[in-house]
Amino acid sequence: MSENEELSYSAAIQEASKSICRFPLIPVEGIPLRSSIANNFDAISAFCPDSSDLLIATYPKAGTTWTQEIVDLLLHNGDAEACRRAPTPVRSPFLEICYPPPIPSGLELLSKMAPPRIIKTHLPFQLVPAGFWEKKCKAIYVARNAKDNVVSYYHFDRMNMTQPEPGPWEGYIHKFMRGDLPWGSWYDHVKGYWEERDKRNILYIFYEDMKENPRREVERIMRYLDLSLSDDIITRIVELTSFTAMKENPMANYTCVPTRVYDRSISAFMRKGEVGDWKNHFTPEQSAEFDADYQRQMKQADIPFRTDVMSDKQTVIPRSLLVPIEGILLEDHIAEGLEAVSAFSPHPSDLLVVAYPKSGSTWTLEIIDLLLHNGDVESCRRAPITVRTTFLESTVRLRSKSGLDQLKELDPPRVIKTHLPFQLIPVGFREKKCKTIYVARNPKDTLVSFYYFHHMNKTCPEPGTWDDFVRKFMRDELPWGSWYDHVKGFWEERHKRNILYLFYEDMKENPRREVERIMKFLDLSLSDDVISRIVELTTFKNMKENPMANYTFLPNEIYDQSVSKFIRKGEVGDWKNHFTAEQAAEFDEDYKKKMKQVNIPFKTEF
Structure with a gap:
């Protein structure tokens, strides 16, 4: 995509920014969605993918953009310039997104692209258009531990002027626990794809694993996509998708969205990207309450989430006595x-x-x-x-x-x-x-x-x-x-x-x-x-x-x-x-x- 087309996308957001507001939530089959999405859901649900299309699904703020960038680089043999042809939402359209005109919806962007396409969604499994499963499309699901996910989503809702007003942190935690946030319950979301992963050819990956050993997870995605890239190219992709490189990449860091919509004076779109940052937000009482609720809601699921990992920055551990x-x-x-x-x-x-x-x-x-x-x-x-x-x-x-x-x-x-x-x-x-x-x-x-x-x-x-x-x-x-x-x-x-x-x-x-x-x-x-x-x-x-x-x-x-x-x-x-x-x-x-x-x-x- 040319530079002019990329600018036109940013310009479209700028032109529509006066119509942007914190959209209210409307339930669709019991799942709260932004009104602009809910009002267009019949068309979203009827979308018919090509069998070669790849779906990347996540609960919001669970590593979507990171995974989209990895996949795009894998498909372009690690060519950084090819992957800077346009912003992420143009290279990999957001299936259900709908904004005021002239911002193109996800469906409009997809209609202008030839398969195979990389398609992003935050929809829970039951709301994903049936065509993805009927056509046996490949799907990658990225899951992030609940505590870090709620922290990241909270800061995102503060800076994103299209999301409902988040309110104070204490209240936000309870909204998350009740499933009252856009795209619904985190618990049902991660369980829904987990339970279907074997039947539906879904590669289920964890944000924490990506942080702990990014090369291993890039290689897993590569194999899932039936690709075979050299070690040097994989190394380059790992470097290009590090948090530092992503945060500085104007085609991935969402600086294409004007401040009127994404207020980066409140929080960056790519904020910290850490595992365990929840410890800086939860009080001991909040953590205990959250953990008890987590045990209740996840007791039938055996999903191996981690709320901490060993970081490359940690001090070398001395030999034991x-x-x-x-x-x-x-x-x-x-x-x-x-x-x-x-x-x-x-x-x-x-x-x-x-x-x-x-x-x-x-x-x-x-x-x-x-x-x-x-x-x-x-x-x-x-x-x-x-x-x-x-x-x-x-x-x-x-x-x-x-x-x-x-x-x-x-x-x-x-x-x-x-x-x-x-x-x-x-x-x-x-x-x-x-x-x-x-x-x-x-x-x-x-x-x-x-x-x-x-x-x-x-x-x-x-x-x-x-x-x-x-x-x-x-x-x-x-x-x-x-x-x-x-x-x-x-x-x-x-x-x-x-x-x-x-x-x-x-x-x-x-x-x-x-x-x-x-x-x-x-x-x-x-x-x-x-x-x-x-x-x-x-x-x-x-x-x-x-x-x-x-x-x-x-x-x-x-x-x-x-x-x-x-x-x-x-x-x-x-x-x-x-x-x-x-x-x-x-x-x-x-x-x-x-x-x-x-x-x-x-x-x-x-």
Whole structure:
């Protein structure tokens, strides 16, 4: 689009600005919409898209403009100039928007564009024109946590002179909770698309994930659009869509809208773009009331929202110190919270997955999640593994919520991971007779993997040299204590405590057999085709490439995957590339001494 056409769009808004007012709300099928939209809704509802059109849907102020810019750059191979051909609302029309003439409505702009078109909407799922689903159009939905969303919407309503008067902050929160704002209930909005995401080919993404790891989410969108761009182009797109670059981009920052309509002396259209800014607005009382209402309205939904993420600007976290608890060495931040962990009361339907570190926990958790979701890959890519399953003893040192806080927000049955030895497991798991899966890996390969993990995990204690680390392992001086006591503790209790005891080596040798064992233990019955799909989805190669399982969602300040990948080799027998003949002999002698009273069938090679 030419510069003159771009200016004519701005000029049209300027010309109509005297007719602009804070439009009242009129309900459409129970959803409050601005009167200018409600009065034209028959035409909006009748819109017939082309099957190649892409719909970008969000609740207002949830990351719409950001996503529109990412998509436009992906479709133009990262060409910044091509994506500055016109303002965002011209390049990617707002389906339902209607303003006084001569401002073109969304429908008018779309009528002049040839497919494929990028179409924005804030309509809840039930009000989206049926043609989008009949034509099987692709749709991207962006969801933002409720607290940051309400803060951003409040400031937007203050500066946007077409929105109803927001009133004071205290009252605005209650309007949000009641669903009395334009485009209705945030709760129903995010749930509506979540529930339809699998049936309707909807890519459901989270604003917080985009902030935490923008490259990963750009790549997800790229794959969804069946595109393949080079790493350099993806890097450029990530840079061009950073908050700073977007805020300074006149084709994306809505400076095309005159101050009479968007009063930027009150608030910028792109204000902060932070995760967790809600903490600067909610009082403790407001937060408590909001949280209680959230629990009530979202209790039937399992949508993994986060109200905080690890920021690139945060200070590098120092390596942990080790503290003994009942003779077991634990990282200091975990030791501090262990009393609360010990008091945790599970539900009888909860599933506990236990392993000594680097023994196959993530692999097993992914298998379980796929089994519980009938092999549906999209369901199991709904969120990172740390959100889909809960690490019982984890703390806020590395995550936005502790494991215990995360569990409070989830309804049973829950999949709960732990590295705690048997004697430190909360007694509630035994009292409630919860099912437990234990994964054991031979000590030599476990040691090698744990060594590399210590190098890449910048919060673990300093590993020292390889020789030092071998001796720490043999002396039980690593986090979570003695490998020997760990594997023996669960082995000795496996028959009394409803524990399925698995071996990493068996999972590598015959993954289908072990997947079927887990399935039967969980009292599930899946078809052969679904089992085959699960085995394929959880191969080492697929796990390593799965951004929801490979821990690339954690920043490099925590997991520096340039040092070593979280999912590194996954081989049985890799220890031979690390142990000297003398180390292996000394290790074997120590193993025989510590394990002579127990007959656990470990394999160190096939």
